[in-house]
Amino acid sequence: MAISRGLARRTVPEAADIISTVEFNHTGELLATGDKGGRVVIFQREPESKNAPHSQGEYDVYSTFQSHEPEFDYLKSLEIEEKINKIKWLPQQNAAHSLLSTNDKTIKLWKITERDKRPEGYNLKDEEGKLKDLSTVTSLQVPVLKPMDLMVEVSPRRVFANGHTYHINSISVNSDCETYMSADDLRINLWHLAITDRSFNIVDIKPANMEDLTEVITASEFHPHHCNLFVYSSSKGSLRLCDMRAAALCDKHSKLFEEPEDPSNRSFFSEIISSVSDVKFSHSGRYMLTRDYLTVKVWDLNMEARPIETYQVHDYLRSKLCSLYENDCIFDKFECAWNGSDSVIMTGAYNNFFRMFDRNTKRDVTLEASRESSKPRAVLKPRRVCVGGKRRRDDISVDSLDFTKKILHTAWHPAENIIAIAATNNLYIFQDKVNSEMH
Amino acid sequence: MPFQDGPAGAPRSGALEGSEGRMFARGLKRKSSEDAEDADGGVAGLPAAPSYTLQRQSLLDMSLVKLQLCHMLVEPNLCRSVLIANTVRQIQEEMTQDGTWRVVAPQAAGRAPLDRLVSTEILCRSGREQEGEGDCPLPDPAPGQAPRRPQSSPWGLDGSREGRGGFQKSLDHIFETLENKTPGSVEELFSDVDSSYYDLDAVLTGMVGGAPTGPGLPAFAPTAAAPPSSTCRSDLGELEHTVEILVET
Numbered sequence: 001m002a003i004s005r006g007l008a009r010r011t012v013p014e015a016a017d018i019i020s021t022v023e024f025n026h027t028g029e030l031l032a033t034g035d036k037g038g039r040v041v042i043f044q045r046e047p048e049s050k051n052a053p054h055s056q057g058e059y060d061v062y063s064t065f066q067s068h069e070p071e072f073d074y075l076k077s078l079e080i081e082e083k084i085n086k087i088k089w090l091p092q093q094n095a096a097h098s099l100l101s102t103n104d105k106t107i108k109l110w111k112i113t114e115r116d117k118r119p120e121g122y123n124l125k126d127e128e129g130k131l132k133d134l135s136t137v138t139s140l141q142v143p144v145l146k147p148m149d150l151m152v153e154v155s156p157r158r159v160f161a162n163g164h165t166y167h168i169n170s171i172s173v174n175s176d177c178e179t180y181m182s183a184d185d186l187r188i189n190l191w192h193l194a195i196t197d198r199s200f201n202i203v204d205i206k207p208a209n210m211e212d213l214t215e216v217i218t219a220s221e222f223h224p225h226h227c228n229l230f231v232y233s234s235s236k237g238s239l240r241l242c243d244m245r246a247a248a249l250c251d252k253h254s255k256l257f258e259e260p261e262d263p264s265n266r267s268f269f270s271e272i273i274s275s276v277s278d279v280k281f282s283h284s285g286r287y288m289l290t291r292d293y294l295t296v297k298v299w300d301l302n303m304e305a306r307p308i309e310t311y312q313v314h315d316y317l318r319s320k321l322c323s324l325y326e327n328d329c330i331f332d333k334f335e336c337a338w339n340g341s342d343s344v345i346m347t348g349a350y351n352n353f354f355r356m357f358d359r360n361t362k363r364d365v366t367l368e369a370s371r372e373s374s375k376p377r378a379v380l381k382p383r384r385v386c387v388g389g390k391r392r393r394d395d396i397s398v399d400s401l402d403f404t405k406k407i408l409h410t411a412w413h414p415a416e417n418i419i420a421i422a423a424t425n426n427l428y429i430f431q432d433k434v435n436s437e438m439h
Numbered sequence: 440m441p442f443q444d445g446p447a448g449a450p451r452s453g454a455l456e457g458s459e460g461r462m463f464a465r466g467l468k469r470k471s472s473e474d475a476e477d478a479d480g481g482v483a484g485l486p487a488a489p490s491y492t493l494q495r496q497s498l499l500d501m502s503l504v505k506l507q508l509c510h511m512l513v514e515p516n517l518c519r520s521v522l523i524a525n526t527v528r529q530i531q532e533e534m535t536q537d538g539t540w541r542v543v544a545p546q547a548a549g550r551a552p553l554d555r556l557v558s559t560e561i562l563c564r565s566g567r568e569q570e571g572e573g574d575c576p577l578p579d580p581a582p583g584q585a586p587r588r589p590q591s592s593p594w595g596l597d598g599s600r601e602g603r604g605g606f607q608k609s610l611d612h613i614f615e616t617l618e619n620k621t622p623g624s625v626e627e628l629f630s631d632v633d634s635s636y637y638d639l640d641a642v643l644t645g646m647v648g649g650a651p652t653g654p655g656l657p658a659f660a661p662t663a664a665a666p667p668s669s670t671c672r673s674d675l676g677e678l679e680h681t682v683e684i685l686v687e688t
Contacts, residue, residue: 078514166517185517214525216518235518268529272522331519
């Protein structure tokens, strides 16, 4: 893949700048990122112009705003982080763009509008807005709209608060464009986009006795076409497809997707590594993609017994699970993504590596998102992790991997081969100019 | 961050799995041979592979430490806590089947004496004025931060034997709680500490935002690693401390 630009947010890394979510809008024209400091930065793709053939639709900063602020929960004496957990765009219905952004507790609806004209020629006030001396007004004029420098205005239109006791991990806009759901560790709520003072609880897995708690909700998403279907994943590695037509409370799933455990691989860490960190429907709506600690899996909605495809992301970590448990890396939540045609899937890994799997050719590639190895217009070189045996020149050994450099958040343009990779506090956008081969 | 996979660097075979029905991960991190002098008994020259029981006990100890940590300003990750608690239960179940449940072979890590670990946690709980000692000497670095003790391993055959009694008592208390689901009494150990603090299930309950469980001290749910964002903001810390004092009878 050719790199279009590596966009750094700051030269000195700060905790607040760590990117926590990345999301393209439905056309791919806009790319939103959220960070730990509660800010949202939106990038816009420049239209391709004949005059500058090298500037082929690159992304520039379009708007920056503070979405969430840190709060203090006085009842529990705990801070509520302002970190943006998820951003989801609403389908565009008029000239304005809208998105939902959420931290652990509160979801906000933001409206993004452009202003590129302003009225001039008022009768009663002058250009600065000061009232005119009426004696100087000798004739009346009709104010006209004159072009001005583009101004992007962002305003909060709704605040959906107090819906969640636990930490929100997902939001998903329904295909009906009127409702959306938000999921925390134990509950899922259904909201109407226009109503902020109430929501409907549609899933509740909180046990009567909290001592019996052994499983939590890790991710959830609405089906892209069927407005009554949604899926949620659990920390035990199962997926539950629910139909909202069946009952008001969808605690009983319509389908349960679970792969039987492999007895030969059983260890004390089996459950932890089976916990699903992300679930995404394919664009077609026929399949689901899940990410657990070591693999990505493709599931067919028509088959609950096991996934139809399993891809190893970094199986060389299987013998290191104890160390990864000790330093908490085993709890890292990686996301996964489909390309526009559902033929390629992508997910992040450690050492700023990310992996892509072609479902048709069964070939995969490991690439690195780092400034040292990327220059603008350069072609990314495939990387390889060697696990003993013959070692090639540029291979990285497992023991040299940097586990502090993790790519948790990735996004794929809905139609084109453009991907956005969040590497800690840096955002990389890669574009594919020619069909690149996968190894 | 290198991972030591064994003296020869080769992946170990699954010696601890299979026919016995035991489960343990392969390739456990072990002390390097320089630390072997700290080891007590049975280690000479190259460290021998720690026994399965030792490793399992170490995993249990590590998990318990992960669960009961210093107060956080931010509510901890429930998913992580549940997964760790499930791991503890798995180990406990296996140890119960083994009949090794009551075997006391605590493997203290090669760091500060364990009674200091426990007492430091009490210091953490009792207030912010002891900020200097309030940092828990935890072995587990936050994700994204470099490990504080990259090489010393909890698998070490022995750390300090001092203070082991105190820690083992509190571990026992947690095990009892797991079995009997009744809050054990630790009053004989720590009279001013809320006993439910060491109650594993109550810890889980506390994590999900229950009301303060004991007189005065809010049930801050402890987690192993400080998320990078939870810098102790002193103004909020003071406010919280003030609220604590006001709430205390």
